[in-house]
Amino acid sequence: MGRPLRMRRQATLASLAAELGVSRTTVSNAYNRPDQLSPELRRRVLETARRLGYPGPDPVARSLRTRKAGAVGLLLTENLSYAFRDPAAIGVLEGLALACEDAGVGLHLVPASPGRDDVAAVHRAGVDGFVVYSVPDDDPHLAAVLARPVPTVIIDQPQIEGIDRVGPDDAAAITKLAEHLVGLGHRQVGVLCMRLGRDRNDDFVSLERQRAAHFHVQRNRLEALATAFTKAGVDWATVPVVERFDHTVDEGAFGARQLLSTYPQVTAVICTSDILALGALAEAERRGLRVPADLTVTGFDGIAEAERIGLTTVHQPVLEKGRAAGKLLLSAADHINPQVITLPTDLRLGTTSAPPRTMEEHWFGP
Amino acid sequence: MGRPLRMRRQATLASLAAELGVSRTTVSNAYNRPDQLSPELRRRVLETARRLGYPGPDPVARSLRTRKAGAVGLLLTENLSYAFRDPAAIGVLEGLALACEDAGVGLHLVPASPGRDDVAAVHRAGVDGFVVYSVPDDDPHLAAVLARPVPTVIIDQPQIEGIDRVGPDDAAAITKLAEHLVGLGHRQVGVLCMRLGRDRNDDFVSLERQRAAHFHVQRNRLEALATAFTKAGVDWATVPVVERFDHTVDEGAFGARQLLSTYPQVTAVICTSDILALGALAEAERRGLRVPADLTVTGFDGIAEAERIGLTTVHQPVLEKGRAAGKLLLSAADHINPQVITLPTDLRLGTTSAPPRTMEEHWFGP
């Protein structure tokens, strides 16, 4: 630490009181309720505190007594590195941090390694509530959070009966995107989605796995896509869906490669995130496919880079999502009847979507 | 919260013990030392706990008793939004979070609004130590941190006698950059730097203000630049230095505009961060100046975008910086004799630096 002084943890509120010949209440008041004692006495207390090296009331003891930790916990099981590399996740984090700052409470990042199911960290966190961000419904950390007697707000997923939730209407949002593609004439589409469960499956996804996905956001989006394309006369069972465990641009590219190698007739690759879409675009380029002339690619989230390159995507207000979750948790809201806050989304048509090649030829010649 | 059950905070370790007709020790052991009691009894304890809705030992009470909070505090006074928008800061945060995760301790972001000097949040934080990231030497939050009887590690700035610190050798790093520019022939340079104090001064900087800068990193970099250019025969007093309070690309552009409007003869703009340099590049384009033919621009940090566009800059390992700080804080290291960890830096020559126009003409004709 540096100054040797700070090491010897000695002076307590009680010892200070003794030294001064006053009661502990008075010393406590000197710190917490300056108006409860004469300025003169307060000055003496603080002065003596300095002399004795008393650092002020111990925060943990105070928390025990007041039953208030002054912090909210944040649980995000996803490997931290991905969280800090995904602009959408960073936006959520920022919004949440802002809400906490506004309220003057700390934001406690719970160490939840995805590998080892070390739930102890959840038990150890001295917080007044939790925000859970985008975890699978069978996450043991989540179970531990819900077992604690504090309010909890979930962002995005999972959707749990009776628990506050903040997120977009994924189904409605992606339905608009699907209708856009259907309108353009796409019937042979492929999907590239994020992980559907805690088990790694970097491969095509069966209908059964789609239906039973533990990540509700992905499940809802796939379901909505299925509904929309079925309505357009497409047999969803024939639509290839590729899953990627790691959420990176590179994995997006690999996923697209897998998809396009096996199904070269696909005219549009629908990605459930912009990050994956960025990878799909890279793969398209690698294969010499022009976008959107030869291939349509779409994303989801509306991150800055997507906007910059003109990706057709669904934009969602990530910062607001984090902020709304923080506010909801910290609000006096009786968390008795659970709230669900639905955020607006916005279909952003970019330059990566166009009619499929065959249609184009049909209209304009080869 | 949802389940009404979780609201009634009732069952405690003591009440559980009473219900079971065993001692509190036994219940405690059931949770913390499974090997200290018969499996059968333990099963009964846990089972009864579930029945009574006892959520397990209260983390705050446990912390008070064990004198361990299981978390480290992070103080970064800079407006949160800037922290989450600067890739360099995000890298530090990620590294620190990783170190915490490895150690199984939480990372507690202390709410420290730059405006109001609300130091209370520092007092309230139940943490075992603090990491302070890049604050001015007169920051009241920092003072509050140092007053607490826990170890502290500072990243980058300020440099305080007797306190552990992790950071690059800013002076050495930027000296190499300066020598590169001098070698190219630049003698008429201008500097664009980040804020030098807590007061806003979006303007040219006097020598006095440079010298007295409260942000040590900026001070050190300016000082090193002064030394290097003086050695090359430049009178540092004639070198324009523009300061920017907000650390954004836009402000970088404004700063460059201010600089180039008043000193159009400048052949190189040295920016003390990549973000500012990105802005300077935008401004150069706006003015129709070709880079590097008409103007040289350099940065500092080595963020991904800088690398992508080929900015000449100094790269520093930001993730490692954060991780090293976390490890140092959490290590058994007797923080009695303070440590200073210096990280390596790396001059990355890009395509934004070249000999000044006049020299080029001298050599190759106009």
Next chain:
DNA sequence: ATGAAAGCGCTAACAT
């Protein structure tokens, strides 16, 4: 393998 005793350091009624 289990229990009894002794606080950890503080705040909040409720007096005076």
Next chain:
DNA sequence: ATGTTAGCGCTTTCAT
């Protein structure tokens, strides 16, 4: 304006 009384809920020697 200041003091008295009572814990907050838990862990940890030290016994048994």
